[in-house]
Amino acid sequence: MQSDEYLLAIDLGTTKVCAVIARVISGDDLEIIGIGTHPSEGMQNGAVVDLERTTRSIESAAQKALATAGVDYARAWIGIAAGFIQSYNSRGSVAVLQGQRGITKADIRAAMRAAVDLKIPPEMEVLHVIPRGFRVDDISGVRDPEGMVGNLLEIDVHLVCGRKNDIANIGRAAQAAGFRIEGVILQPIASSMSVLSQEEMDAGVAMVDIGGGTTDIAIYKDGHILQSRIVLVGGDLITKDLVSFLAAPVEHAETIKKNYGCAITAATDDAEVIEVQRIRPRPPHHIARSNINFVIECRVDQIIEQIRKTVLSVMSVDDLVAGVVLTGGSSLLGGLVEKVQRELGVGANLGIPGGVTGFTDIVKSPTCATAIGMLQYALKERKRVRAENGKIAQRVYKKTCDLLSRFF
Numbered sequence: 079m080q081s082d083e084y085l086l087a088i089d090l091g092t093t094k095v096c097a098v099i100a101r102v103i104s105g106d107d108l109e110i111i112g113i114g115t116h117p118s119e120g121m122q123n124g125a126v127v128d129l130e131r132t133t134r135s136i137e138s139a140a141q142k143a144l145a146t147a148g149v150d151y152a153r154a155w156i157g158i159a160a161g162f163i164q165s166y167n168s169r170g171s172v173a174v175l176q177g178q179r180g181i182t183k184a185d186i187r188a189a190m191r192a193a194v195d196l197k198i199p200p201e202m203e204v205l206h207v208i209p210r211g212f213r214v215d216d217i218s219g220v221r222d223p224e225g226m227v228g229n230l231l232e233i234d235v236h237l238v239c240g241r242k243n244d245i246a247n248i249g250r251a252a253q254a255a256g257f258r259i260e261g262v263i264l265q266p267i268a269s270s271m272s273v274l275s276q277e278e279m280d281a282g283v284a285m286v287d288i289g290g291g292t293t294d295i296a297i298y299k300d301g302h303i304l305q306s307r308i309v310l311v312g313g314d315l316i317t318k319d320l321v322s323f324l325a326a327p328v329e330h331a332e333t334i335k336k337n338y339g340c341a342i343t344a345a346t347d348d349a350e351v352i353e354v355q356r357i358r359p360r361p362p363h364h365i366a367r368s369n370i371n372f373v374i375e376c377r378v379d380q381i382i383e384q385i386r387k388t389v390l391s392v393m394s395v396d397d398l399v400a401g402v403v404l405t406g407g408s409s410l411l412g413g414l415v416e417k418v419q420r421e422l423g424v425g426a427n428l429g430i431p432g433g434v435t436g437f438t439d440i441v442k443s444p445t446c447a448t449a450i451g452m453l454q455y456a457l458k459e460r461k462r463v464r465a466e467n468g469k470i471a472q473r474v475y476k477k478t479c480d481l482l483s484r485f486f
């Protein structure tokens with residue numbers, strides 16, 4: 079079997095582990111041939127707390143995907159988003175030797191290395207180094223400096239780092255499940271690849287993946303990522319709020335959220351009442367739907383404030399010319415798109431993963447945005463490595479210099 083014929087993505091969500099396998103067609107297109115999910119067990123806020131259970135969750139999701147595809151494959155890309163992730167914007171510079179020779183790839187790498195070295199605490203490991211723009215001498219806004227003549231090369235980068243031990247534990251679980259890790263990807267960067275267009279990234283957009291345990295945010299402008307953030311609030315907290323408010327069993331609170339939940343209380347008819355089951359021995363009771371939605375709306379307000387804060391850390395909300403693209407399971411909550419639109423005063427829409435063939439009826443759901451984006455990212459990364467004939471000076475850059483194909 080030619081191992082480059084396939085790509086396997088394992089998205090370690092806080093609610094579910096989602097594994098998707100694709101066949102790479104003619105080196106360029108992805109055909110989804112298998113998908114498997116398993117409840118995410120053994121992890122808390124994206125970090126491993128029980129190695130054995132995490133291993134089982136990965137193994138079960140991945141084996142289901144492989145069985146559907148009828149393929150035996152043991153290499154995987156792992157998608158993570160957790161409290162142990164930190165993002166920074168950094169700048170690195172390098173004097174260009176023999177100024178008249180023109181800037182080389184090696185100069186660009188040296189500038190990137192300088193940007194990385196400046197920022198990273200020893201307990202952290204670099205996951206992504208994403209170029210945001212270059213400056214050659216006093217000319218800023220340079221998109222690709224290779225071949226230009228200059229004395230000083232500066233690079234702005236977005237760095238995503240994770241605590242080494244937490245990443246190592248995820249690696250151990252994946253290996254124990256029988257997979258060799260081909261790469262690790264931050265979930266919002268992956269989701270962005272599947273739901274955002276280049277036009278949106280150029281115009282200014284916030285990709286917001288509201289999952290179970292986390293809300294992952296990535297802000298783009300002028301074609302570059304400006305900020306990424308993992309907020310430890312997601313749809314599972316909404317369910318928990320309803321469990322407390324209604325004294326209902328978790329499964330029932332989850333059903334109520336999905337079937338009756340709305341992020342805008344004012345949109346609910348005050349007279350509408352629904353029957354709610356409660357944790358036994360309490361009998362069921364009737365409650366106004368608007369009261370339920372008020373509880374939901376409070377938590378949604380908190381999530382929207384985090385989106386606003388993240389945008390404001392790099393630009394004005396008005397700079398989101400392409401608005402907010404919402405994805406992740408919780409983006410399906412009733413009224414959410416409209417609520418985001420109202421509160422932030424910019425356009426908002428659902429991001430449905432695209433750009434693949436195969437099991438599209440299943441994967442064209444916001445809950446699959448991360449796994450699909452991971453495959454697209456992984457394909458791009460494979461191509462980049464191949465284009466460089468695998469000649470990458472340092473291993474760390476092999477797995478980190480994403481989106482470099484745009485520059486190199």
Ligand SMILES: Nc1ncnc2c1ncn2[C@@H]1O[C@H](COP(=O)(O)OP(=O)(O)OP(=O)(O)O)[C@@H](O)[C@H]1O
Nearest residue numbers: 091092093094289290291292313314407408410411
């Ligand atoms: N129709 C729906 N309405 C409201 N919430 C929903 C709906 N469908 C799914 N959800 C919620 O989406 C969440 C799961 O989303 P998703 O599958 O994207 O999570 P995840 O990827 O495992 O988590 P994370 O990305 O936070 O690590 C759960 O909280 C679930 O209740």
Ligand SMILES: [Mg+2]
Nearest residue numbers: 091289406448
């Ligand atoms: Mg997710």
